[in-house]
Amino acid sequence: MKRRFPTTSAIVFLLLVSLALVFVIPLMWTVSGALKSAQEFAKEPDRLVPRHIVFENFGKAWRALPFAIFVGNTVFISVVATFGQVISSSLVAFGFSRFKFWGRDALFGVLIGTMMLPSQVTMIPVFLIWRDLHAIDTFIPLIVPSFFGSAFSVFLVRQFFLGIPRELDEAATIDGASHLRFWWSVLLPISGPALATVGVFAFFANWDSFEGPLIYLNSPEKYTLSVGLRMFQDTDGTTAFEQVMAASLIHILPTIIIFFCAQRYFLKGIAMTGLGGR
Amino acid sequence: MELSRLRRWLSRPGPWGFFFILPWLVGFLIFTAGPMASSFWIxxxxxxxHQMDYVGGENYRRLLFKDPIFWKSVRVTLTYACFSVPLGIILSLGLAVLLNQKVRGQRLFRTFFYMPSLVPAVASxxxxxxxFNADNGILNQGLSVFGLPPIKWLQDQHWALFAFVLxxxxxxxxPRMVIFLAGLQAVPDSYMEAAMLDGATAWQRFRSVTLPLLSPVMFFNLVMGVIGSxxxxxxxxxxTGGGPNNATKFFALYLFQNAFEYFKLGKGSAMAWMLFGTLIVITTVQFRLAMRWVYYEGEAR
Structure with a gap:
């Protein structure tokens, strides 16, 4: 149908290749830097392919800081918070998508509005709440809020629920299933894609989170990877970049792996919530 | 008697809907609405x-009239927003348009462009x-290939903010590209074919068909981009910790430092409310202006 000159396609392709290179090169250099010995890194930091591939930086970085503890803390917080967010958000989305009640649309509007609220506005009083509950330097402030749903997740799951035919609800009601039972044994099992999308985003947000752990965690044995990684800069004046790169890779790798496993859900989620502006 | 009335009440959908949204509603009251009000009070x-003394509008007055670093942080943030948001939208729209040409390896390219956003903030x-390292960073190595002198990206106050924009x-x-790409793929082929039959050039098709249909997506990216910036x-x-010479003292950084490093929680809260107020004004203006340029399909204009 469309007529296309071969030169145009070639130019588009070349343009894309060079842009993709610009986007990927910083990452490739991270990998190559992490695989160079300290001597080689000092001599030829800009060489893309290491002359000798070594893995000593990972071991050095791992020993320089209590890394296993940081990884454990981050995994724990991310997994529990993600679980909380998926469960609570799908429950709230169920309420918003399947029932009519007084003030529902107004409340949903408020929920959408909170997506635009900068966290700075509530940061200080929320800190004071946790201080008064003696929860500073624990994981509680980083985990508990997730169990109250997040606007983004509720929005996304609600969109999905709205696409599920009402006949299903009626059939379940006739079979005598309670609302809660319907949500748990009918709705959730068929909502895999939506829950996976929400779960992946929630996990990323917690894995990535920096300001929260920075505010709430004081003792190094409670640190997450985000806060712990920063210690590399401070420990001494000269930063061993090859070790920093190795340590960063440990932080980056899980997100990349999860992305490749769940890419479909991921891109769909972004496109869906992005178009939510319509 | 009482029990049957309760049962009848529970058989209506309303109470159940309310019950299911309760987790969010409670969380909203505790972690959002309550803190917003008390943030203003603080x-x-x-x-x-330790000690709390009422001073009225003094925090606001001092910030506005006696704190040059506050104004510096406002300038830094606005400058950054003015560059990073438009440039970011143009770049990601360009990427999406290129990817939408049904090129070979579209998914691979999309993954490459998306990958940087997967890097956790601290690692990135x-x-x-x-x-950006001045001595042996790859950016300066790249510049030297073209015979350009090295730049002290993060140590030079004229370059530091630009480095952040990059x-x-x-x-x-x-992520923005993915949103644009989804919007582009939603443009019906028939519109394009009709425009082609009318003899529209590629640029005319983009300008008069694609862009208007894409404007809601553009608006979304704009609003969220400004809030993020x-x-x-x-x-x-x-x-940088805000340096050199406060050249990267972003508003949110200065707010954090006031609250959690200098323990001036009143001042920090005042800044938070100024940020909130500013964003409300900017977003409202954007929504007002949107009526002029954002096109919604199926809507009479």
Whole structure:
């Protein structure tokens, strides 16, 4: 149908290749830097392919800081918070998508509005709440809020629920299933894609989170990877970049792996919530 | 009798809907609505975590008239927003348009562009401190290939903010591109064919068919981009700490420092409310202006 000159396609392709290179090169250099010995890194930091591939930086970085503890803390917080967010958000989305009640649309509007609220506005009083509950330097402030749903997740799951035919609800009601039972044994099992999308985003947000752990965690044995990684800069004046790169890779790798496993859900989620502006 | 009335009440959908949204509603009251109100209350006090003294609008007055660093942070944030948001939108729209040409390896390219945004914020800040390293960072190595002198990206107050803009293009290009790409793919082929039959050039088709249909997506990216650009924190905290000479003292960073490093919680809260007020004004203006340029399909104009 469309007529296309071969030169145009070639130019588009070349343009894309060079842009993709610009986007990927910083990452490739991270990998190559992490695989160079300290001597080689000092001599030829800009060489893309290491002359000798070594893995000593990972071991050095791992020993320089209590890394296993940081990884454990981050995994724990991310997994529990993600679980909380998926469960609570799908429950709230169920309420918003399947029932009519007084003030529902107004409340949903408020929920959408909170997506635009900068966290700075509530940061200080929320800190004071946790201080008064003696929860500073624990994981509680980083985990508990997730169990109250997040606007983004509720929005996304609600969109999905709205696409599920009402006949299903009626059939379940006739079979005598309670609302809660319907949500748990009918709705959730068929909502895999939506829950996976929400779960992946929630996990990323917690894995990535920096300001929260920075505010709430004081003792190094409670640190997450985000806060712990920063210690590399401070420990001494000269930063061993090859070790920093190795340590960063440990932080980056899980997100990349999860992305490749769940890419479909991921891109769909972004496109869906992005178009939510319509 | 009472029991049957309760049962009848529970058989109606309303109470159940309310019951299911309760987790969010409770969380909203505890973690959002309550804190917003008390944040304003705190902003009227001088509060160092121990003693709280009511001072009225003094925090606001001091910030506006006696704090040059506050104004510096406003300038830094606005300058950053003015560059990073439009450039980011143009870049990601360009990427999406290129990818939408049904090129070979479209998915692979999409993954490449998206990958930077997967890098956790602190790791990306550390990575870029190396890219921008004045002595042997790869950016300066690249410049030297073209015979250009090295730049002290993060140590030179004239370049530091620009370095942050570059970084933002790298990390936010991908997600925005995905949103644009979804919008582009939703443009019906029949519109394009009709325009082609009318003899419209590629540019005319883009300008008069694609762009109007894409305007809601563009608007979304614009609103969220502005809000995001007003909240830069992690990069500035990790890479420069606000320096050199406050050239990267972003508003959110200065707010954090006031609250959690200098323990001026009243001042920090006042800044938070100013940020909130500013964003409300900017977003409202954007929504007003949107009526002129955002086109919604199926809507009479």
């Amino acid at each position: 902003s009227l006090h001088i509060y160092d975590l 800040a550390l990575l870029w401190s190396w890219v 970084m933002s293009l790298w990390s936010s290009g991908g 007003f909240q830069v924190f992690t990069n500035a905290y990790v890479m």
